[in-house]
Amino acid sequence: MLEIANVRAGYGAINILWDVSISVPTGQLTTIIGPNGAGKTTLLRAIMGLVPLSQGSIRLNGEPLDGSSTWSMLERGVAMIPEGRMIFKDMTIEENLMLGAFPKAQRASAQANCEKAYAMFPRLSERRTQLAGTLSGGEAQMLAMARGLMSDPKLLIIDEPSLGLAPVVVNELFEILARLKAEGRTIVLVEQNTHKAVGVADHVHLMQSGKVVLSKPAAEVSLEALHELYFAH
Amino acid sequence: MSELILQALYSGVLQGGSYALIALGLALVFGTMKVINLAHGELVLLAAYMAYTVESRLGLSPMFAIPVALVLVCITAVLVYFLVSLIRKDRELNSLILTYGIGIILTNAVLLIWSADVRSTSSSWMQDALVFGPFYSMRSEVLFFVVSVALMGGLWWWLSKSWYGRAVRAVSSNRDAAKLMGINPRSTEIVSFIVAGILASFAGVAIFSYGVIQPAFGHVLTVKAFIITVLAGIGSIPGVMVGALLLGIAEALTVTLASSALQELVGMSLFLLVLFVMPNGLFGAAGRRG
Numbered sequence A: 001m002l003e004i005a006n007v008r009a010g011y012g013a014i015n016i017l018w019d020v021s022i023s024v025p026t027g028q029l030t031t032i033i034g035p036n037g038a039g040k041t042t043l044l045r046a047i048m049g050l051v052p053l054s055q056g057s058i059r060l061n062g063e064p065l066d067g068s069s070t071w072s073m074l075e076r077g078v079a080m081i082p083e084g085r086m087i088f089k090d091m092t093i094e095e096n097l098m099l100g101a102f103p104k105a106q107r108a109s110a111q112a113n114c115e116k117a118y119a120m121f122p123r124l125s126e127r128r129t130q131l132a133g134t135l136s137g138g139e140a141q142m143l144a145m146a147r148g149l150m151s152d153p154k155l156l157i158i159d160e161p162s163l164g165l166a167p168v169v170v171n172e173l174f175e176i177l178a179r180l181k182a183e184g185r186t187i188v189l190v191e192q193n194t195h196k197a198v199g200v201a202d203h204v205h206l207m208q209s210g211k212v213v214l215s216k217p218a219a220e221v222s223l224e225a226l227h228e229l230y231f232a233h
Numbered sequence B: 001m002s003e004l005i006l007q008a009l010y011s012g013v014l015q016g017g018s019y020a021l022i023a024l025g026l027a028l029v030f031g032t033m034k035v036i037n038l039a040h041g042e043l044v045l046l047a048a049y050m051a052y053t054v055e056s057r058l059g060l061s062p063m064f065a066i067p068v069a070l071v072l073v074c075i076t077a078v079l080v081y082f083l084v085s086l087i088r089k090d091r092e093l094n095s096l097i098l099t100y101g102i103g104i105i106l107t108n109a110v111l112l113i114w115s116a117d118v119r120s121t122s123s124s125w126m127q128d129a130l131v132f133g134p135f136y137s138m139r140s141e142v143l144f145f146v147v148s149v150a151l152m153g154g155l156w157w158w159l160s161k162s163w164y165g166r167a168v169r170a171v172s173s174n175r176d177a178a179k180l181m182g183i184n185p186r187s188t189e190i191v192s193f194i195v196a197g198i199l200a201s202f203a204g205v206a207i208f209s210y211g212v213i214q215p216a217f218g219h220v221l222t223v224k225a226f227i228i229t230v231l232a233g234i235g236s237i238p239g240v241m242v243g244a245l246l247l248g249i250a251e252a253l254t255v256t257l258a259s260s261a262l263q264e265l266v267g268m269s270l271f272l273l274v275l276f277v278m279p280n281g282l283f284g285a286a287g288r289r290g
């Protein structure tokens, strides 16, 4: 579904990604793991057009994405649930959700998708008119997930959803990920929680210092070998 | 004495309506584009002079100037937007100089076309006294206060219920997140300039209908709007409304109790006081963005 080939990208004069190539197959969950500062978020931002490529290409269903704007990605069926959640704190839960369906083509089904989101995340339903800034960390992550699903995306890109959450909430979150996968969505998941991420994934990519150092089907990955690579520098 | 104070409070509240319209425009543009439009007061001034022209040339009520003012002011606002968007580097800082320059050009254009004379309405319908119990005002003050309240209600509805209004708030709050929602921030920037232009048009016609105008007045209005936005705490829309009322009341009290020569000073004092005592403004949370 998504083909990332020889991508170089960075911020201004600083290059971060060095010839990254990753292939994301349709209907499967691909996880990208790696230590802090490896460039995982930068790669996801490059996919969404928030960081420009200086080399290489990213193709979605065979079509090159180069130069297409971030705001056209939802219409192409790609949604990102960003690192740090990025919910709109001074807006209500419901307003946050509705913004997830902003593209014109999505507006007609916005109300129905909103109800679906409430069914999936009942705790949000009780708090519809509450300001998003008052939510707990776990609830805020659920809101970010729900908002990302409002456009019913084919490809869902999720950046460190479990960051800073209690173990119970992390379990809940991975159950939801498994459910989204079962719905047939293609998912790219960046995670620090290697154990859980590899558990739910079909494909695993390990990034270090802006490079992909390992790409394997999840079934063939041994966590010990992974940890050794992870901490090797 | 207490009657005088009550009267000053009443006049201040009425005046606060127009101030709120002006300051809301400044705050909206700052929200989406992070640009302080120092030519904003001149947009209001243009509308005020359109009202003067319609009244003095065509002999019509200043109210009839509103459609013309809307067109002229919104076109000017969009022009300001395009000039500002041409700035590639350090936009937040460089736009200050650019918009300040645009303000000077507009003031001089007004001076050239309408001369430096002080103008005010000669419509007796506008100036007729309207008395509610102990409160006295001109009819135009009450009329435009009602118009301001209606416009603010409309703005509130638009920002909270419409797709584009919500998009404007989203961009103000987190630009990258808004892009991920499929929002093109540039179009919300243009929209916020247009809405600011609409509010400025009404405010300009209002100010001509109950006050006096002169070419240098645009600059004074920009400063007032800026003071109100800081009073409010940047990014707080309800805060802007309260801040506008506060400034209106403070000015009216100063004129009543001290001297009209001090009217412009009181805003500045209020501004400094808030900066020192409550640096986040009356309604801004610490570290709040947008």
Ligand SMILES: Nc1ncnc2c1ncn2[C@@H]1O[C@H](COP(=O)(O)OP(=O)(O)OP(=O)(O)O)[C@@H](O)[C@H]1O
Binding pocket: A011, A014, A016, A034, A035, A036, A037, A038, A039, A040, A041, A042, A043, A083, A160
């Ligand atoms: N806006 C920016 N400007 C300059 N450098 C940046 C910027 N954002 C990130 N970087 C740098 O890019 C490198 C990669 O950062 P990135 O956020 O992609 O890492 P990451 O793998 O997502 O890390 P983490 O697991 O901590 O989220 C880091 O060295 C970081 O300092």
Ligand SMILES: [Mg+2]
Binding pocket: A040, A041, A042, A083, A159, A160
């Ligand atoms: Mg990251």
